[in-house]
Amino acid sequence: MSTLSERVLGAGAGDYVDANVDRAYVHDGTGVLTLEAWKEMGCPGPAHPERLYILFDHIVPANNSTTAMLQRELRVFARSHGIHFSDIGGGVCHQLMGEGEVLPGEVVVGADSHSCTLGAFGAFATGVGATDMAAVWASGETWFRVPETIAVRLSGSFNGAAEAKDLALAVISKLGMDGASYKALEYIGEGTKLLSMEGRLTIANLATEAGAKTGLFYADDVTREYLLRFGHRVENQVPEPCTYVGEVRIDIGDLEPVVAVPPRVDTVKPVSSLEGLQLDQVFVGTCTNGRFEDLQRFSSIVKGKKVKVRTIVVPSSAEVLRKAADTGVLSSIIAAGCTIGTPGCGPCLGAHMGVISEGEVCLSTANRNFTNRMGIGGSIYLASVATAAASALAGVLTVPELVP
Amino acid sequence: MKLEGDAVCLGADIDTDVIIAGRYLRTKDRKIWVEHVFEDLDPSLGSRLRGAVIVAGNNFGCGSSREQAAVALKEAGLVAIVAPSFSRIFFRNAINIGLPVVEGDCHCTSGDHVVVDLDEWTVTCGGTRVPVRPLSARMQELLRAGGLVHHWRSKKP
Numbered sequence A: 001m002s003t004l005s006e007r008v009l010g011a012g013a014g015d016y017v018d019a020n021v022d023r024a025y026v027h028d029g030t031g032v033l034t035l036e037a038w039k040e041m042g043c044p045g046p047a048h049p050e051r052l053y054i055l056f057d058h059i060v061p062a063n064n065s066t067t068a069m070l071q072r073e074l075r076v077f078a079r080s081h082g083i084h085f086s087d088i089g090g091g092v093c094h095q096l097m098g099e100g101e102v103l104p105g106e107v108v109v110g111a112d113s114h115s116c117t118l119g120a121f122g123a124f125a126t127g128v129g130a131t132d133m134a135a136v137w138a139s140g141e142t143w144f145r146v147p148e149t150i151a152v153r154l155s156g157s158f159n160g161a162a163e164a165k166d167l168a169l170a171v172i173s174k175l176g177m178d179g180a181s182y183k184a185l186e187y188i189g190e191g192t193k194l195l196s197m198e199g200r201l202t203i204a205n206l207a208t209e210a211g212a213k214t215g216l217f218y219a220d221d222v223t224r225e226y227l228l229r230f231g232h233r234v235e236n237q238v239p240e241p242c243t244y245v246g247e248v249r250i251d252i253g254d255l256e257p258v259v260a261v262p263p264r265v266d267t268v269k270p271v272s273s274l275e276g277l278q279l280d281q282v283f284v285g286t287c288t289n290g291r292f293e294d295l296q297r298f299s300s301i302v303k304g305k306k307v308k309v310r311t312i313v314v315p316s317s318a319e320v321l322r323k324a325a326d327t328g329v330l331s332s333i334i335a336a337g338c339t340i341g342t343p344g345c346g347p348c349l350g351a352h353m354g355v356i357s358e359g360e361v362c363l364s365t366a367n368r369n370f371t372n373r374m375g376i377g378g379s380i381y382l383a384s385v386a387t388a389a390a391s392a393l394a395g396v397l398t399v400p401e402l403v404p
Numbered sequence B: 001m002k003l004e005g006d007a008v009c010l011g012a013d014i015d016t017d018v019i020i021a022g023r024y025l026r027t028k029d030r031k032i033w034v035e036h037v038f039e040d041l042d043p044s045l046g047s048r049l050r051g052a053v054i055v056a057g058n059n060f061g062c063g064s065s066r067e068q069a070a071v072a073l074k075e076a077g078l079v080a081i082v083a084p085s086f087s088r089i090f091f092r093n094a095i096n097i098g099l100p101v102v103e104g105d106c107h108c109t110s111g112d113h114v115v116v117d118l119d120e121w122t123v124t125c126g127g128t129r130v131p132v133r134p135l136s137a138r139m140q141e142l143l144r145a146g147g148l149v150h151h152w153r154s155k156k157p
Ligand code: SF4
Pocket: A057, A058, A092, A093, A094, A112, A114, A286, A287, A288, A344, A345, A346, A348, A349, A366, A367
């Protein structure tokens, strides 16, 4: 009788395990330090290069010669060791791993805190630092303390303008920024069944903002159908009775559009309570909300209209961009006056583009609103794609209407 | 092992963006991280870390997985960090690079002398001694070796 984390890791909560890692990935940011630690370890080559991924997304294309040089070193390393590699414009690492790489029941580590995103597939997926990752490159293994699990019991279905992002923020608001520290979240209940794979990825992505080690959905028919598109046949994971250390209940039908007010992700308020807040920039994208479903929803709201505030849209992968181009979603977004960035993290981390100035306010579909993250002295409000679209059209924070 | 230093007291939820901002990550030059550590919180803080012990609130090191945050603190000369809880990735990163971090709830004022006792698992500060949670055996081993890289090298045949 185990939680999903216990089942995947093969041990009980509180136990320490040495786990075989099925997939391990770094990006251009964390890859640099990983490579440094790796060199210090003095290993001849990775134990299982076929399980390793180096995916460029943080500063793409390179913004200066230092970045270019660091990226070059990683690129050469990936190629010389036969490691899976995605160059600039391929997309955000978590999105790429979710495009048919990660399968239910796998153990996945990423050198990035949002690696918990892949828990949406019923994998045990979590973030590690650079030195831990270097050891994974060297040995193909890492250790974990099997986490206790908090259940997030979902019922009902969306019946207003709220979407997966609002649900994810509601969970964080209930738990607080460290409410799930060292623990896993497991999303269970009838309400999970109607959530799309994209929505599940958005929800699992935000697990780390409540301090959780990972957030897991049991693989079901939705997971199976999604992975079949990538040629994978997988089996459903059937929940069994198990012990949770806590429970959060959410009726999805009760949710309304919300924003996370800076500088904390757990300061969550209804959009209606802050309606009219002046905006300087709207940003749609990231590993949280830059998927095709998100761009499609955004375009359905802005189509035939014009945005009143500068709006940056960054598809989370090349595949998302291609699909958006093929379906007319992209042209509606461009016609509405938005600018499009290279698939990747874009302005999310405030390192190279889309930076906001002191005193400016950005409404973003990302997952962090920490002080100065997108530029010194600027503020970031986090919201759903529908809220971002309605607000971009109005130029001020606006409650979205039900998307047709 | 006993570690000592003067307390630098910080609040809760100190995130890694505040420890070292994203704009300084594109380098391997550790001096740059030391130069800009805590810049957005208090630019004078970085120069007070040498020989100090950070005593912080809950959830220290939350946010991004950037190991540069732990490295910046260690390179700045920090002796140890005491907080009631840490973000798990930061906690692992710190031990992996040989920076002692312990979970305990102690109250003191910046400048107080702090003694972290890694044998007795206590922290003494502001005249009171409080218990801290012992590190797991595995983490103690890593810390004793000076971090994961050294541990790895010492195990190699
Ligand atoms: S999109 Fe933002 S949160 Fe996601 S991996 Fe990139 S920088 Fe991190």
